[in-house]
Amino acid sequence: MPKAVVVRATGGPEALEFTDVEAKSPGPGELLVDVAAAGVNFIDCYHREGRYPLPLPFGLGQEGAGRVSAVGPDVTGFAVGDRVAWAQSLGSYAEQAVVPAKGAVPVPDGVDDDTAGALLLQGLTAHYLIASAYPAQKDDTVLVHAAAGGVGLLLVQLAKARGARVIGTVSTAAKEELAREAGADEVIRYDQVDFAPEVRELTDGVGVAAVYDGVGATTFDGSLASLKPRGVLVLFGASSGAVPPLDPMRLNKAGSVFLTRPSLAAYVATREEQEWRTGELFAAVLDGSLAVRIGGRYPLAEARRAHEDLEGRRTTGKLLLIP
Numbered sequence: 001m002p003k004a005v006v007v008r009a010t011g012g013p014e015a016l017e018f019t020d021v022e023a024k025s026p027g028p029g030e031l032l033v034d035v036a037a038a039g040v041n042f043i044d045c046y047h048r049e050g051r052y053p054l055p056l057p058f059g060l061g062q063e064g065a066g067r068v069s070a071v072g073p074d075v076t077g078f079a080v081g082d083r084v085a086w087a088q089s090l091g092s093y094a095e096q097a098v099v100p101a102k103g104a105v106p107v108p109d110g111v112d113d114d115t116a117g118a119l120l121l122q123g124l125t126a127h128y129l130i131a132s133a134y135p136a137q138k139d140d141t142v143l144v145h146a147a148a149g150g151v152g153l154l155l156v157q158l159a160k161a162r163g164a165r166v167i168g169t170v171s172t173a174a175k176e177e178l179a180r181e182a183g184a185d186e187v188i189r190y191d192q193v194d195f196a197p198e199v200r201e202l203t204d205g206v207g208v209a210a211v212y213d214g215v216g217a218t219t220f221d222g223s224l225a226s227l228k229p230r231g232v233l234v235l236f237g238a239s240s241g242a243v244p245p246l247d248p249m250r251l252n253k254a255g256s257v258f259l260t261r262p263s264l265a266a267y268v269a270t271r272e273e274q275e276w277r278t279g280e281l282f283a284a285v286l287d288g289s290l291a292v293r294i295g296g297r298y299p300l301a302e303a304r305r306a307h308e309d310l311e312g313r314r315t316t317g318k319l320l321l322i323p
């Protein structure tokens with residue numbers, strides 16, 4: 001029987017159970033894939049905890065890359081043996097995953113399985129944040145929190161490629177070095193200093209055009225205070241906890257600023273949009289302009305340790321589970 005990581009009752013990392021599961025066959029519109037690498041994302045923690053509730057029991061994980069082993073009815077464009085990657089298919093922490101063909105993309109030659117399994121979810125996120133949620137312009141100054149994280153390192157690189165000046169925040173010296181290597185012009189140790197006054201100083205009192213905030217509870221107030229008038233706060237996650245309800249007048253007082261709380265699904269709403277973003281990401285990896293840092297590889301059986309490290313702020317870049 002194939003193995004997978006299953007959640008039977010929501011909870012901490014101990015809720016992850018590495019177990020035998022029934023062998024699957026693909027239904028209409030689906031592919032069966034031998035998983036080569038499964039990506040670990042913060043959303044997996046929210047699912048595991050029940051913060052984003054799912055019917056129990058469920059197979060965890062959204063993302064991976066591997067080789068098609070069977071093709072379901074009504075699928076066109078894919079064949080057994082094809083290398084594919086995907087970003088939004090529950091049950092990806094597994095030796096074998098059933099993936100909707102409409103969410104799968106072919107992996108170009110020249111992109112290895114680990115990179116393909118690491119790129120899509122955080123890469124598509126970084127892409128929509130920087131190109132669409134607030135499209136960073138040349139000479140904008142933007143603030144990226146957790147700049148050495150999975151989304152963070154990609155976002156810094158894509159922001160620099162658009163000509164923006166990037167201020168990053170991180171919690172360790174090693175993370176600071178990584179954020180600078182990715183292109184961050186300034187890096188603030190937000191574990192040591194109050195970052196909002198630092199941002200003011202670095203922008204001659206003006207503030208930034210946009211803040212990309214995936215940290216949430218601990219950064220939100222400072223993010224609002226870092227914006228220039230009519231700036232945009234893109235709140236895209238809550239790795240430190242959820243932001244409490246908010247009085248809209250706070251946006252007025254912060255300088256007639258904008259707040260958005262986007263999700264990836266809304267920004268890959270059509271196949272065309274998904275192909276556009278994916279195509280740009282793979283092209284950037286292939287021409288060497290986008291580096292995908294794999295900060296840790298764990299055997300599938302050790303998914304629990306991967307979650308402990310991610311939630312313990314001990315990781316950089318992307319974590320992979322290898323079946």
Ligand code: NDP
Nearest residue numbers: 042146149150151170171214236237238239240263264313
């Ligand atoms: P990261 O690799 O960025 O890991 C989280 C980082 O957050 C940590 O490394 C840490 O960096 C920072 N952090 C700050 N406070 C805490 C805390 N109390 N506990 C844990 N981490 C903390 O994860 P991902 O790249 O997978 O995801 C980043 C964020 O993006 C998440 O909030 C995720 O939910 C969100 N996301 C949102 C999407 C969307 O479309 N809305 C899609 C994908 C991801 P440091 O040590 O430097 O502070």
